[in-house]
Amino acid sequence: xxxxAATTLFLLFLLGSxxxxxxxxxxxxxxxxxxxxxxxxxxxxxxxxxIDLWPFTRFIPAxxxxxxxxxxxxxxxxxxxxKGRERPLDMRVFSPVTPWVMEIWVVExxxxxxxxxxxxxxxxxxxxGRERLARDESIGPQRFLGDAAIPFWLLHGEFEEVSSEPxxxxxxxxxxxxxxxxxxxxxxxxxxxxxxxxxTKRGG
Amino acid sequence: xGHRSRGAVVTRVILAAHSLWLLLSRPxxxxxxxxxxxxxxxxPYSLKxxxxxxxxxxxxMLLYGGxxxxxxxxxxxxxxxxxxxxxxxxxxxxxALEEILAGMPHSYFGGFTIPALAFPVLxxxxxxEKWAVVAIRGLVISSYFFAGVAKLIYSGxxxxxxxxxxxxxxxxxxYADAPLALWLSEQTMLLWxxxxxIGVIELGSPxxxxxxxxxxxxxLVAMSAHVVIRYAMGIFFPGVLLALLLxxxxxxxxxxxxxEKGPADVPESADQKRRKPDGxxxxxxxxxFNGTLSP
Numbered sequence: 001x002x003x004x005a006a007t008t009l010f011l012l013f014l015l016g017s018x019x020x021x022x023x024x025x026x027x028x029x030x031x032x033x034x035x036x037x038x039x040x041x042x043x044x045x046x047x048x049x050x051i052d053l054w055p056f057t058r059f060i061p062a063x064x065x066x067x068x069x070x071x072x073x074x075x076x077x078x079x080x081x082x083k084g085r086e087r088p089l090d091m092r093v094f095s096p097v098t099p100w101v102m103e104i105w106v107v108e109x110x111x112x113x114x115x116x117x118x119x120x121x122x123x124x125x126x127x128x129g130r131e132r133l134a135r136d137e138s139i140g141p142q143r144f145l146g147d148a149a150i151p152f153w154l155l156h157g158e159f160e161e162v163s164s165e166p167x168x169x170x171x172x173x174x175x176x177x178x179x180x181x182x183x184x185x186x187x188x189x190x191x192x193x194x195x196x197x198x199x200t201k202r203g204g
Numbered sequence: 205x206g207h208r209s210r211g212a213v214v215t216r217v218i219l220a221a222h223s224l225w226l227l228l229s230r231p232x233x234x235x236x237x238x239x240x241x242x243x244x245x246x247x248p249y250s251l252k253x254x255x256x257x258x259x260x261x262x263x264x265m266l267l268y269g270g271x272x273x274x275x276x277x278x279x280x281x282x283x284x285x286x287x288x289x290x291x292x293x294x295x296x297x298x299x300a301l302e303e304i305l306a307g308m309p310h311s312y313f314g315g316f317t318i319p320a321l322a323f324p325v326l327x328x329x330x331x332x333e334k335w336a337v338v339a340i341r342g343l344v345i346s347s348y349f350f351a352g353v354a355k356l357i358y359s360g361x362x363x364x365x366x367x368x369x370x371x372x373x374x375x376x377x378x379y380a381d382a383p384l385a386l387w388l389s390e391q392t393m394l395l396w397x398x399x400x401x402i403g404v405i406e407l408g409s410p411x412x413x414x415x416x417x418x419x420x421x422x423x424l425v426a427m428s429a430h431v432v433i434r435y436a437m438g439i440f441f442p443g444v445l446l447a448l449l450l451x452x453x454x455x456x457x458x459x460x461x462x463x464e465k466g467p468a469d470v471p472e473s474a475d476q477k478r479r480k481p482d483g484x485x486x487x488x489x490x491x492x493f494n495g496t497l498s499p
Contacts, residue, residue, distance in 0.1 A: 063355050
């Protein structure tokens with residue numbers, strides 16, 4: 001239903017654009033007024049109802065009041081080499097999908113059974129990115145423009161250390177923590193304990 | 205119809221430059237169509253139709269290459285007018301690909317939203333009319349204004365307190381590259397100042413529709429805030445360049461014309477005045493509009 005509404009809205013917007021452009025001089029002013037009211041009316045609707053109808057979208061940066069004393073969680077992807085050693089995954093290997101979206105998707109958007117089956121394709125993507133890095137190629141947003149590229153909006157770590165040996169496993173961990181308590185010492189929290197949410201099957 | 209306003213030209217250049225920069229920073233967009241089918245099948249078909257994510261990797265690559273060419277032609281002013289409309293559709297399509305797997309939860313942040321809406325407006329305004337420039341400025345203003353409204357919707361007036369920013373800094377430090385977060389979280393007076401600036405920038409932004417001359421000051425403050433947010437919260441706004449659309453480029457040109465005693469100072473002839481069928485429509489279309497969207 002949302003998709004139908006968003007599609008209709010954008011189509012009407014495009015038709016309105018063509019209509020205004022082609023309107024005769026007698027009707028043009030009225031056409032412009034209707035078009036502008038439609039444009040800002042649609043934006044007001046999506047933002048007052050908080051129903052996203054992309055590209056009539058919600059502008060919602062940092063709208064909540066976070067409680068630094070409430071337990072929260074962080075999702076982390078790690079790869080495993082043939083010796084069983086783990087290392088953090090440079091999430092640019094999943095580009096154009098942003099790290100934040102990948103975290104939502106792997107945890108929330110598929111059934112638990114599907115997620116296990118989907119870990120192997122993700123590992124393949126991760127190895128594809130590793131190979132590019134091993135060939136000294138840039139990946140993700142920096143592939144064409146290097147440091148001049150616009151990064152993904154949520155800034156994540158990038159890792160220069162690259163293994164020439166294929167990774168054999170991919171794991172997704174969830175670290176639960178209280179921000180005020182661990183804000184500057186999250187690494188310590190990771191050592192103390194984290195939950196394994198997903199991993200590739202043996203040999204996968 | 206009429207002459208091309210300076211604001212319309214600058215608006216086209218800023219939109220094209222931003223879009224080109226953004227597209228070149230997202231070289232993997234066509235690659236999504238080449239993702240494993242196990243992943244792609246989790247996207248609802250209706251969402252694929254809505255975002256035109258219906259093609260294979262080769263077509264996506266062609267579309268991406270086409271989008272780059274369109275933006276370059278727009279940048280140098282060599283694009284046929286229909287391409288401006290196509291540019292909006294392409295930005296809508298590619299903007300969706302970053303978030304389509306998760307159902308588009310934060311599509312605004314990608315930087316594609318305003319070009320997707322602004323290019324069709326520019327097309328409707330025949331790439332030269334002042335009303336379209338004002339409407340596009342309104343789009344940028346709405347991105348700030350509705351951000352403030354969302355804070356009121358979700359958190360109420362209490363959002364605008366140092367305590368809220370403290371919470372965000374501590375939480376964001378745990379997730380992202382935010383070197384200033386912990387230091388700033390201890391500067392209570394600075395946090396109150398920052399909250400005040402955020403409130404004025406966001407909820408006060410509609411003033412720019414009536415006082416476009418304040419645009420330059422607004423842009424300076426907003427861009428400074430974006431820089432601080434990058435280092436304090438680890439959030440980068442890809443659309444930051446679009447804030448330049450809030451500068452009143454027509455007035456800038458007008459002031460220069462006056463200084464140079466150019467055509468802007470030539471008085472209108474009686475014949476020219478007689479030929480105006482409607483004062484408002486002339487203002488809307490010929491660049492003398494005062495910046496408001498109502499008569």
